[in-house]
Amino acid sequence: MDPYSIFADIIAGRAPASKVYEDDDVVAFMDIRPMTPGHLLVVPRVAARCLAELDPVIGGKLFQVGQRLAGALRASEVGCDGVNFFLADGVTAGQEVFHVHLHVIPRTPGDGFGLRGRPTTPPRADLDYLAGSIRGALARAGGL
Numbered sequence: 131m132d133p134y135s136i137f138a139d140i141i142a143g144r145a146p147a148s149k150v151y152e153d154d155d156v157v158a159f160m161d162i163r164p165m166t167p168g169h170l171l172v173v174p175r176v177a178a179r180c181l182a183e184l185d186p187v188i189g190g191k192l193f194q195v196g197q198r199l200a201g202a203l204r205a206s207e208v209g210c211d212g213v214n215f216f217l218a219d220g221v222t223a224g225q226e227v228f229h230v231h232l233h234v235i236p237r238t239p240g241d242g243f244g245l246r247g248r249p250t251t252p253p254r255a256d257l258d259y260l261a262g263s264i265r266g267a268l269a270r271a272g273g274l
């Protein structure tokens with residue numbers, strides 16, 4: 131996996147970005163190819179390529195800042211009346227920039243943005259089976 135990411139250059143000030151917030155842990159700026167007007171990215175300063183490499187405390191900070199930015203988007207001229215959070219972890223999930231980032235996507239009626247895919251309705255036994263498998267994996271990892 132290519133360790134280079136454009137976000138490292140933005141964080142270091144070597145590449146331009148339209149910033150809306152920064153502190154010691156994170157930087158938030160406008161996505162250069164917004165899904166909807168006002169689409170933001172919240173990016174940790176630490177160069178974690180994926181969730182497995184990210185300190186969960188900083189992961190929590192991403193959500194905390196995203197939460198505040200969602201309020202700012204609603205109160206700004208973006209004028210959205212809804213917000214989606216999105217995070218792609220891995221190529222299969224659609225990750226293109228290998229520096230963890232949280233998308234904060236403003237929503238307005240009829241904006242055309244949405245998740246593709248159809249929900250399924252598996253039997254409870256299937257849900258219980260996978261829940262047990264995930265609990266086992268959590269326990270093997272030392273719990274939360």
Ligand code: 5GP
Pocket residue numbers: 136147148159160161162163164217218224225226227228
């Ligand atoms: P991913 O698919 O990895 O979750 O999303 C990467 C996001 O980064 C995309 O939405 C893309 O538009 C955005 N992006 C890629 N390069 C740049 C850049 O140079 N500047 C900014 N502001 N956003 C970028």
